[in-house]
Amino acid sequence: MPVTGKHVVDMMESVAAIKEALPYLLHGSVVTMGLVCGAMILGLTLGIFLAVGQVYGGAVLRSVIGVYVWFFRGVPLLVLLFLFYFGLFSLLNINLSAFTVAAIVLGLISSAYQSQIFRGAIVSLPEGQFKAARALGMSDRKSIFYIILPQALRLSIPAWSNEYSIVLKDSAVAYALGVMEIMARAHFVASRTYEHFPLYFTAGGIFLVLTYLGTKGLGILEKKVSIPGYTR
Amino acid sequence: MEELFFIQHDVIPALWRGLLVSIRLIVPSAICGLIIGVFIGVSRVFGGTVIKTCANIYVALFRGFPLVVQLFIWYFGLPHIGIYMSPFLASVFGFSLCSGAYHSEYVRGALLSIKQGQLLAARSLGFSKMKMIISVVLPQAFRRALPGCGNEIIYLIKYSSLAYMITCIELTGEGKIIASETFKYTEIFFIVGIVYLLLTSVASWLLHRIENNLRLPGFDHYAL
């Protein structure tokens, strides 16, 4: 296809559209990162308790956690967003913003996945670690929090950084509740300027950059907290 | 009583309709996705430099962009260059291309995990390249890729709900419509959720059965 004057004009218009929309989209990335950070922190906290419960808990606790994990891993994000935002929370008369609901739902789902990451890491630790902690007179709770988790969490960082990139991409679904994150803003501008391709690609590009930055950061963290001489 | 009547006459037929659309989305997307995944995965391992680079860029983009962004590109973006697709077609297209990129990761890993020595051994027995791929490479690669690819199909079942966002009315969409009409959000979306839960559970049960039937010593799949 020969490059004609029309193409050049088109391209220049696209570049101009991206330039104009970029600050607006970048503002959306703050919203996106807010969602992701909230979700990851909620997921981490809940996930640790779920994992510990699933490994060391009694039969009842284990099966309750099993059902929780099964539910949140088996139901689509979009359905859960609708269920919580339009359904459960308003039924319970809890008035939360779309942003908060999206962060909570993303966090609940992530907690189910994160619990499996941590469980895998805990199970992979040699049994002798727990025994030695007990032999020192530590209670089970202390053994778990001072001996088992510090090791298990370190081992979980690679899988955790993978989980981060999944939550980041999933956060774009929050658009369905009207949360003004990157995707929502891109679509908003696109439907006014009719520059769909450039804007969606820019949005996608921002997601790529955020994925890269996050995994890079977690890679640095992994190196920083790594135990010298400890290889798996 | 009235509740029961409502469920029987309004909810169940609507959701059933939606479920059929969902299944019609999932099955072709899963099949096309797998075909694309095998194709891309093989190119990433055995292809020349150019093919390898192209395949890698494809995978980086389709795994890096959120699926919603991809669906919007196909549905809202393509008409600007004169390509029009129905919401249904755009969804199948988007799902296939995206899950193909993920499948290719597992296919690639499986192909790379086959020890080079076994290929030497096959050649030393007089196998031709084609026979070697059929009798030695594929049976092993298939087993190694199965857990990952199966998981990907379970993800696809869940992500098929995103078709709603480009106005393809499937299970989630039918649920949304009927819930907005009746304001019974909690009940309806709970039922919708349970249907998806059943779909994913049946799929993962099937997957485990296939895995167990094909399990061999030395091929236990690594936990998480």
Add this chain to the structure above:
Amino acid sequence: MKMIRNSVLRVEGMTKRYGQKEVLKNASLTVNEGELKILIGPSGGGKSTLLQCINFLVTPDAGRVWLKGEEIIRTHKRALYAYRQKVGMIFQDFNLFDHLTALNNVTIGLVRVRGMHKQEALDKAVYELERVGLKDHIYKYPAQLSGGQKQRVSIARALAMDPEVMLIDEPTSALDPELISEVLAVIENLRANGMTMVMSTHHMGFAREVADEIVFLEDGCILETGTPDKIFLRAECERTRAFCSKILELYGNA
């Protein structure tokens, strides 16, 4: 006293370069029927490369090969595959097919390459596995076998193809010491039954006892060839003497 034997395998002028490095320089040898030729020399001296060049698993830069007087044209695919069927190969790290039982590791070549009937192939495979002492393990997968057992399966796999000659590449160096003797015993047995073999090894005791001829390879060159007594007691080449005395010092006479 020496019988006149027919040559089975003739290799001439094998040369292989990886980039600038020449790992095999103009190596030639002739293997006669029923003969066991043992390649010795330091690691990285070109033993493996030579063996793998002989059946073209590694493509040599130069060199010709004759099997029973007929030259192998490497570029002729069909001839190449047929030739490889007649040359059994044993690898250092076994290279069993991980997805197949011991039995099917042996039958797969018979069925898929030679087109033998399934039942016939099974019978033959069972016979070959019995010969290497694995009657009780035929339904096990590689992951369930010890190193010595794996290596014996790989020998059975090669034997089942009725090879004219076997190429054996350090068959014991990936094995625990207590498993080595079971593999060496199988090889000694093969020799007693008249199999033609080329083998590389670090077991000087074994080499001295059973080899018909020893070939000393260093830096990709064949430096010296001779009977075990000649190589170990009256080596002409300085490098050979140095290598043998170092090995003897390290391992005694074992």
